[in-house]
Amino acid sequence: xxxxxxxxxxxxxxxxxxxxxxxxxxxxxxxxxxxxxxxxxxxxxxxxxxxxxxxxxxxxxxxxxxxxxxxxxxxxxxxxxxxxxxxxxxxxxxxxxxxxxxxxxxxxxxxxxxxxxxxxxxxxxxxxxxxxxxxxxxxxxxxxxxxxxxxxxxxxxxxxxxxxxxxxxxxxxxxxxxxxxxxxxxxxxxxxxxxxxxxxxxxxxxxxxxxxxxxxxxxxxxxxxxxxxxxxxxxxxxxxxxxxxxxxxxxxxxxxxxxxxxxxxxxxxxxxxxxxxxxxxxxxxxxxxxxxxxxxxxxxxxxxxxxxxxxxxxxxxxxxxxxxxxxxxxxxxxxxxxxxxxxxxxxxxxxxxxxxxxxxxxxxxxxxxxxxxxxxxxxxxxxxxxxxxxxxxxxxxxxxxxxxxxxxxxxxxxxxxxxxxxxxxxxxxxxxxxxxxxxxxxxxxxxxxxxxx
Numbered sequence: 001x002x003x004x005x006x007x008x009x010x011x012x013x014x015x016x017x018x019x020x021x022x023x024x025x026x027x028x029x030x031x032x033x034x035x036x037x038x039x040x041x042x043x044x045x046x047x048x049x050x051x052x053x054x055x056x057x058x059x060x061x062x063x064x065x066x067x068x069x070x071x072x073x074x075x076x077x078x079x080x081x082x083x084x085x086x087x088x089x090x091x092x093x094x095x096x097x098x099x100x101x102x103x104x105x106x107x108x109x110x111x112x113x114x115x116x117x118x119x120x121x122x123x124x125x126x127x128x129x130x131x132x133x134x135x136x137x138x139x140x141x142x143x144x145x146x147x148x149x150x151x152x153x154x155x156x157x158x159x160x161x162x163x164x165x166x167x168x169x170x171x172x173x174x175x176x177x178x179x180x181x182x183x184x185x186x187x188x189x190x191x192x193x194x195x196x197x198x199x200x201x202x203x204x205x206x207x208x209x210x211x212x213x214x215x216x217x218x219x220x221x222x223x224x225x226x227x228x229x230x231x232x233x234x235x236x237x238x239x240x241x242x243x244x245x246x247x248x249x250x251x252x253x254x255x256x257x258x259x260x261x262x263x264x265x266x267x268x269x270x271x272x273x274x275x276x277x278x279x280x281x282x283x284x285x286x287x288x289x290x291x292x293x294x295x296x297x298x299x300x301x302x303x304x305x306x307x308x309x310x311x312x313x314x315x316x317x318x319x320x321x322x323x324x325x326x327x328x329x330x331x332x333x334x335x336x337x338x339x340x341x342x343x344x345x346x347x348x349x350x351x352x353x354x355x356x357x358x359x360x361x362x363x364x365x366x367x368x369x370x371x372x373x374x375x376x377x378x379x380x381x382x383x384x385x386x387x388x389x390x391x392x393x394x395x396x397x398x399x400x401x402x403x404x405x406x407x408x409x410x411x412x413x414x415x416x417x418x419x420x421x422x423x424x425x426x427x428x429x430x431x432x433x434x435x436x437x438x439x440x441x442x443x444x445x446x447x448x449x450x451x452x453x
Contacts, residue, residue, distance in 0.1 A: 078117045124148045188277075189284035190382045191338065194401035196440065200409035203246045207405070207440070211238035214329045214443065244436040246409035247295050249282065251275050251431040254421055268429065272414060275431045279412055285386040287404060287437060288338065288397065296437030299404065299445045300387070300394035306446035307393075314391035316343065316448065318350050318358065321377055324398045324446040332400045332444050337376050339396040341383040346390060347376055392450050399445035410434040 002010070002021045118126075124143060131137035138145060198205065210219045219237030226232065253271050260267060290298035299305060306327035311317045328335070339347070350358045359381075362372040374381040379398070388395050415430045439445055 121148065121151050124151075189280060189384065191284050191287055191384070191401055192280065192406075194336065195287060195404040195406050195437075196402055198244075198405050198407045200244065200246055200407050200435075203409060203434070205244040205407050205409075205436075207242045207244070209240045209242055209440065211240050212441075212443070217331070242405070242438065242440065244405070244407035244438070246407070246434040247436055248432065248434050249279065249295075251279065253429045253431075254426050255429075257425045257427065260427060268416075268427075271429065275429075276412060276414075279431060279433060281386075283406070283435075284384060287406065288384070288386050289394070290437065292438070296406070296435065297439070299397055299399065299439055300447055302439050302442055302445075304442040305439060306443065307449050308446055309451060310448045313451070316346055316350070316390065316396060318352060320448055321350070321358065324396075324448065325377065327446045328398065328400075329443060334400050334402070335379045335398055336401060337379055337381045337396060337398055338384060338387060339381065340385060340387055340389060343390045343395060344374070344381070344383070347381075394447045395450075397445065397447050403439060403441035403444040404437065405440040406435060406437040408433070408435045 002023055004023045007021070007023050125148070127141055127143055128138055128145075128148075131141055131143070135145075198207070212219065219239065221237050222233070222235040224233070253275065255267065255271070286296040286298055288298045289300050290296040291301055292298075306324075308320065308323045308327050311319050325335075344359070348357070348359045352358060358377050359374065360376075361374040387397065410433055412431060412433045415432070417428050417430070418426075420428050
């Protein structure tokens with residue numbers, strides 16, 4: 001047996017090498033094959049040549065998708081790598097390219113490809129390819145997709161160190177926490193910017209209101225035409241009084257000192273912003289749905305507003321919208337609709353007697369967003385979940401929102417203290433506001449009742 005240095009010297013010189021002279025640490029390949037075959041051809045040694053071919057075949061057999069010994073291992077995929085060293089030349093007109101992909105593919109189709117043996121998993125995969133991965137065809141062929149996935153996964157199961165098992169390395173991988181909180185944005189209420197905010201200097205506020213009604217706009221004063229020197233009858237306007245009593249809305253958040261110190265985010269700032277947004281959302285709710293008992297009176301619960309009977313239960317019709325608008329006096333012109341987004345599905349399909357759509361909106365074709373406030377029968381539409389779903393009383397509201405009065409005694413006040421929970425080492429954050437509200441002019445609003453007329 002030659003040493004590796006002697007072996008390399010003979011290969012470099014092109015001298016013949018017998019198979020028994022191969023060092024243990026040298027693998028048979030195409031670089032040294034020429035010297036080996038030359039030596040045995042000179043001696044006309046058929047047995048040695050057969051041994052060389054067998055050794056070459058063994059060296060070209062490479063397992064994939066599994067472990068085992070050459071092509072003698074049953075149930076594994078074994079590839080003859082010598083296939084890829086053959087020349088699949090294009091015609092001369094294409095130059096001297098060594099391998100042509102098209103010709104190689106055609107050759108694989110003719111002789112079955114480079115596989116010396118194929119595993120059950122690969123055989124199933126080939127059948128799935130033939131079925132075009134269509135579920136119905138694979139079921140007809142008797143292919144169990146779930147079982148196939150389990151078999152493939154088992155073959156690739158890691159046996160070394162991994163992070164999936166704590167003892168095998170998982171304990172070395174730290175858990176990462178992002179310094180942010182996922183939260184979908186709640187748009188600031190458009191109603192709160194449209195209502196009239198009236199500051200309160202005490203816990204009770206009284207506001208005089210001129211007695212008005214449809215067609216009687218001037219507090220019931222009387223005007224009359226008389227003859228010269230006739231007696232005059234005095235008249236005087238009538239007034240009413242609205243009383244606002246500040247109601248308290250409060251939120252209290254308690255958190256430990258450890259949470260404040262160790263949190264990845266500034267938890268106090270985050271909770272403060274969250275609570276302020278929640279309070280504003282509650283303000284919008286009471287403007288619309290407040291009961292008036294221990295909280296402001298909302299438009300929907302005010303019995304003195306215009307309540308319109310709907311034509312058909314559970315839906316909104318074109319006639320309903322006409323009746324709502326007709327219920328409002330001619331002096332109310334800056335009107336806005338308020339409803340749920342889900343209700344807009346019905347509104348978008350409403351048409352007038354000329355078959356024209358009542359709902360209109362302008363979209364930016366490139367960005368895909370609305371470039372103009374949606375309008376219904378000429379008036380802007382605002383969406384909120386603070387009104388009932390379609391078919392219920394108040395599912396759509398039409399009104400001039402400046403005539404809702406929100407009387408504020410104490411705007412949102414935020415206080416922080418460690419004393420109340422001192423023993424447990426906790427910090428309390430308190431959110432307080434005091435206010436009341438009601439429709440200042442109920443005639444400026446109209447809603448649909450839930451019952452059919």
